[in-house]
Amino acid sequence: MAFDITINGKAQKVEARPDTPLLWVLRDHMQLTGTKFGCGIAQCGACTVHLDGKPVRSCVLPLRAIAGKEVVTIEGLQSKEGRAIQAAWEELSVAQCGYCQSGQIMAAAALLADIQEPSDNDIDAAMSGNICRCCTYQRVRHGIKSASKKMNSKVAKSDASIEGAQVV
Amino acid sequence: MQVLRALKLYKSDLSRRDFIKKTVKLGAGLTLAVSLPSAPEALLNPAFLGVSSAENPINAFVSIGLDNSVKVIIKHIDFGQGTFTGLATILAEEMDAAWDQIVCEFAPSDKTRYANLLSGAQMTGGSTAIANSYIQMREAGASARQMLIDAAAAKWDVPREQIIVKQGILSHSNGLNATFGELSQLAAMQPLPEKVSLKDSGNFSLIGKAGLSRKDLGKSDGTAIFTQDFKMDGLMTAVVAHPPRFGATVASFDTKRALGLPGVIEVVEIPSGVAVLADTFWSAIGGRDALDIDWDTSSAMEDGSVELMRRYKEAARGDGAIAKKIGDNLRGFAEADIIVEAEYEFPFLAHASMEPMNCVARLSSEGIEMWYGCQGPTMDQYAVASALDIQPDKVKINTLFAGGSFGRRANKDSDFAVEAALIAKTVKSDSPIKLVWTREDDMRSGYFRPMYFHKMRAGLNAQGKIVAWEHKIIGQSITSGTAFEAKAIKNGVDRSSVEGALELPYDFENVSVQLKTMEAQVPVLWWRSVGSSHTAHAVETFMDQLSHAAGLDPLQFRLMHLGDDQRFAGVLDLVADKADWNNDRSGGRIKGIAVHKSFGTYVAQVADMEETKAGKYCVKKVVCAVDCGLVINPDIVKAQMEGGIGFGLSPTLMSAVTIEKGRVVETNFDSHRVLRMKDMPNIETHIVSSSEPPTGVGEPATPVISPAVANALFAKTQVVQSRLPLNLDV
Numbered sequence: 077m078a079f080d081i082t083i084n085g086k087a088q089k090v091e092a093r094p095d096t097p098l099l100w101v102l103r104d105h106m107q108l109t110g111t112k113f114g115c116g117i118a119q120c121g122a123c124t125v126h127l128d129g130k131p132v133r134s135c136v137l138p139l140r141a142i143a144g145k146e147v148v149t150i151e152g153l154q155s156k157e158g159r160a161i162q163a164a165w166e167e168l169s170v171a172q173c174g175y176c177q178s179g180q181i182m183a184a185a186a187l188l189a190d191i192q193e194p195s196d197n198d199i200d201a202a203m204s205g206n207i208c209r210c211c212t213y214q215r216v217r218h219g220i221k222s223a224s225k226k227m228n229s230k231v232a233k234s235d236a237s238i239e240g241a242q243v244v
Numbered sequence: 245m246q247v248l249r250a251l252k253l254y255k256s257d258l259s260r261r262d263f264i265k266k267t268v269k270l271g272a273g274l275t276l277a278v279s280l281p282s283a284p285e286a287l288l289n290p291a292f293l294g295v296s297s298a299e300n301p302i303n304a305f306v307s308i309g310l311d312n313s314v315k316v317i318i319k320h321i322d323f324g325q326g327t328f329t330g331l332a333t334i335l336a337e338e339m340d341a342a343w344d345q346i347v348c349e350f351a352p353s354d355k356t357r358y359a360n361l362l363s364g365a366q367m368t369g370g371s372t373a374i375a376n377s378y379i380q381m382r383e384a385g386a387s388a389r390q391m392l393i394d395a396a397a398a399k400w401d402v403p404r405e406q407i408i409v410k411q412g413i414l415s416h417s418n419g420l421n422a423t424f425g426e427l428s429q430l431a432a433m434q435p436l437p438e439k440v441s442l443k444d445s446g447n448f449s450l451i452g453k454a455g456l457s458r459k460d461l462g463k464s465d466g467t468a469i470f471t472q473d474f475k476m477d478g479l480m481t482a483v484v485a486h487p488p489r490f491g492a493t494v495a496s497f498d499t500k501r502a503l504g505l506p507g508v509i510e511v512v513e514i515p516s517g518v519a520v521l522a523d524t525f526w527s528a529i530g531g532r533d534a535l536d537i538d539w540d541t542s543s544a545m546e547d548g549s550v551e552l553m554r555r556y557k558e559a560a561r562g563d564g565a566i567a568k569k570i571g572d573n574l575r576g577f578a579e580a581d582i583i584v585e586a587e588y589e590f591p592f593l594a595h596a597s598m599e600p601m602n603c604v605a606r607l608s609s610e611g612i613e614m615w616y617g618c619q620g621p622t623m624d625q626y627a628v629a630s631a632l633d634i635q636p637d638k639v640k641i642n643t644l645f646a647g648g649s650f651g652r653r654a655n656k657d658s659d660f661a662v663e664a665a666l667i668a669k670t671v672k673s674d675s676p677i678k679l680v681w682t683r684e685d686d687m688r689s690g691y692f693r694p695m696y697f698h699k700m701r702a703g704l705n706a707q708g709k710i711v712a713w714e715h716k717i718i719g720q721s722i723t724s725g726t727a728f729e730a731k732a733i734k735n736g737v738d739r740s741s742v743e744g745a746l747e748l749p750y751d752f753e754n755v756s757v758q759l760k761t762m763e764a765q766v767p768v769l770w771w772r773s774v775g776s777s778h779t780a781h782a783v784e785t786f787m788d789q790l791s792h793a794a795g796l797d798p799l800q801f802r803l804m805h806l807g808d809d810q811r812f813a814g815v816l817d818l819v820a821d822k823a824d825w826n827n828d829r830s831g832g833r834i835k836g837i838a839v840h841k842s843f844g845t846y847v848a849q850v851a852d853m854e855e856t857k858a859g860k861y862c863v864k865k866v867v868c869a870v871d872c873g874l875v876i877n878p879d880i881v882k883a884q885m886e887g888g889i890g891f892g893l894s895p896t897l898m899s900a901v902t903i904e905k906g907r908v909v910e911t912n913f914d915s916h917r918v919l920r921m922k923d924m925p926n927i928e929t930h931i932v933s934s935s936e937p938p939t940g941v942g943e944p945a946t947p948v949i950s951p952a953v954a955n956a957l958f959a960k961t962q963v964v965q966s967r968l969p970l971n972l973d974v
Contacts (some may be wrong), residue, residue, distance in 0.1 A: 093506075096526045104481075104524035107472035110466020112647070113525075114598050115683045120915035122598060150466035166457075167463040169879060172324030172461030172887055175470060175598040175647025200922040207600050207913060210324045211647045211890020213924035215883070 079143045084152025094140035099123045106233040110150035110178045121206030124179035150178040157188035160223035172210035278383045281357040293707045295404025296622045296647040300432035304357040305384035312425030319351040319358035320373040323646040325942040326880035328459040337450040338385030342412035348459045353621035353641035365622035369654045371843035371940020386440035395430035471602045471616040478675040485526040486517040489764045489906035493541035512670040543905025545765035556697035556718040564760035565736035565937020576712025576754035589967045590778045591900035593693035595873045599647025600686035603664035606676035611638025619653035627658035628665045651770040656726040684911045693771030694720040698782040708794030713752045718760045720768045744779030751807035776842040776947035784838040784951030795860045815848035819869035823850035836956030840948045844939035846871040851952035863925040873936035885929040888945025894919045897951035
């Protein structure tokens with residue numbers, strides 16, 4: 077069967093069984109392998125992508141349920157939150173083996189889009205579905221806070237410069 | 245067994261190991277005679293490993309591009325412990341390359357060039373990547389630097405002593421200068437130096453430096469290629485239906501329904517089960533679900549964890565093989581004022597790396613070529629060759645990034661690599677295959693950290709000194725019946741079962757350590773920190789029970805029992821100072837301390853716990869002190885302490901594998917609980933400054949956390965918990 081979905085901003089026609097999980101549509105049909113397989117039962121978060129802007133576990137999301145929706149994967153992560161998270165990840169050397177990190181980054185970017193300055197409790201709630209067996213959790217937490225701080229200070233700065241312009 | 249014979253050919257290079265130790269101890273700049281391997285043919289072949297024709301191989305470990313890139317060939321897999329960055333740092337240091345020009349690539353399978361100098365085989369394990377490569381990578385860098393100087397001297401017609409190398413540029417006072425890239429072709433034509441001079445450690449500019457950008461790239465944007473992501477024309481996905489119980493085999497199977505499904509290409513029987521090959525993973529899974537298999541369970545395991553533990557406890561009543569004996573425990577116990585006893589039960593543990601096992605294989609008339617996260621190229625080469633009845637040099641392995649291992653990928657049977665090779669051999673099609681395991685396949689496969697039972701008894705005299713120490717360990721052997729047996733098992737004692745219980749930090753007058761090795765049908769394997777993963781817990785929690793019985797502070801009690809090795813005191817003092825051990829118990833904080841040495845690295849930790857509700861506890865903070873000798877990259881040392889502690893916290897607090905009637909009960913992350921973000925304490929790492937030879941950091945943090953946590957709980961509750969995972973709801 078053919079389904080219409082939008083992946084990373086591009087309208088795509090996918091020919092696959094309707095029960096095919098989005099994860100395998102991405103990996104085997106679209107050759108987008110940045111999204112990873114870890115458990116297949118929505119317990120580890122390695123397969124996290126954005127569906128209409130919200131983080132979802134693509135390993136349990138059948139193709140038939142996402143027709144007409146917008147999917148963003150790690151390959152297409154362009155949002156300012158996403159870029160800030162990726163920059164923080166590089167700066168803090170968050171990744172160890174790296175296998176879960178696409179999922180961590182997608183979950184973290186969605187958290188920042190939702191809450192500009194997440195508290196530790198917000199981070200626990202949003203990120204506890206993403207397992208990292210290398211246990212990079214401490215740096216994931218710092219990475220989210222660092223990205224949040226940088227984004228907010230940028231917002232503050234651009235506000236300040238607008239004010240400055242008005243004074244002149 | 246062919247593999248066994250072949251593995252016996254490994255030569256451990258002991259003289260070289262001694263040499264490395266001595267050399268590093270000297271610390272100062274020195275000149276060494278070297279016999280570095282030249283670049284392998286694989287590197288000289290532009291089609292291989294992505295080497296472009298614009299690259300000039302200098303020696304086995306470095307190749308310089310006309311574009312001025314310096315490619316470092318990494319002989320150890322990088323599954324997160326930072327070998328790309330660490331090994332490249334060492335080479336770049338001696339080469340005087342600029343960090344920005346460094347790129348890294350995995351070495352091809354070739355033990356003549358890329359053997360681990362401590363084992364003789366090409367492999368990663370035992371936290372040896374830096375330890376065994378430290379001098380070798382320095383030599384490789386220094387040798388390359390010398391060849392660049394030779395090239396410049398020839399080109400400029402100036403004496404080589406007048407040439408300066410800095411940040412990837414060679415220059416001469418007469419104004420001439422050139423980049424590594426510009427001189428690379430000429431440098432590659434110079435003879436390999438027979439002697440090289442190494443820097444004085446005081447002149448290091450990269451080694452020990454914080455903030456170097458990491459070289460294991462592509463992990464923040466999804467571009468890093470893991471086995472799962474490897475693409476190749478015509479690649480078929482293979483999934484395997486494995487027996488549901490240990491020891492079961494295929495009796496018969498019906499493929500009709502599976503073969504009728506779209507996408508399913510072939511179904512074949514292999515020794516480990518029935519393989520379904522399809523165009524995609526989802527088609528293959530559909531095919532596997534549609535298989536009708538009768539399993540022969542006549543030789544299947546009948547019992548499980550409960551029955552095994554019962555047998556282990558019974559066995560603990562008798563004597564085991566003597567692993568260590570000092571003095572006379574009988575006399576010691578007779579002199580003791582107080583005798584303390586303890587028992588500990590340790591469950592099976594799964595590695596559960598994020599990436600389940602998988603492997604790409606392509607068979608041809610030349611042999612077999614494989615692509616995967618390979619931890620032990622040499623052992624896998626021999627095992628695959630044996631399974632296919634070909635020569636080991638016909639097995640070509642290309643190492644890819646791996647999504648964790650924790651010991652799992654250095655499989656003594658090369659289980660998943662052999663499975664992939666046999667599927668490739670058995671299928672009718674010539675197409676390459678990609679074996680993909682699901683999480684359940686991975687969890688059910690076994691190769692667990694063995695289950696153990698420990699029985700301990702010690703005597704204290706009136707001064708609170710330990711005068712007798714008896715430690716019995718009961719469990720399966722990891723190396724028995726494998727190629728590693730000859731090296732690991734001596735006088736009935738498998739070192740991997742007792743390590744960590746033998747070389748105690750403490751100087752006891754009378755010591756007896758015994759091992760009783762048990763048989764069971766569960767495949768077992770080393771798991772991050774191997775023997776120390778259980779021995780450190782037993783020794784260090786028992787020390788706290790003894791300190792309590794002696795009425796002494798756990799830190800003081802440890803310090804008064806330390807032997808001559810001052811590095812234990814070094815990490816204990818540092819951690820006590822940073823965790824404010826002697827003072828801070830404010831805000832209901834509960835603290836526990838533990839110290840352990842594994843793989844040559846000393847680690848002490850203080851776990852700081854909080855009572856969140858009456859009788860409910862959580863680990864809030866861990867302060868960690870580490871002495872791993874000379875530090876190559878402080879940030880990676882810290883990352884490994886953080887990760888190692890987190891990894892050790894899973895079995896401390898929640899993880900265990902249970903077996904019932906030969907079947908694994910916990911098969912996915914719903915029932916097999918592991919540490920998550922909400923469970924992760926804040927970790928603070930402090931590094932002891934040292935000029936001792938560098939030792940590994942991948943494993944040594946892991947075994948220390950469970951006793952630190954157990955000791956904190958014990959300090960508060962005075963209840964001895966004899967079982968892991970601990971109950972935090974007491």
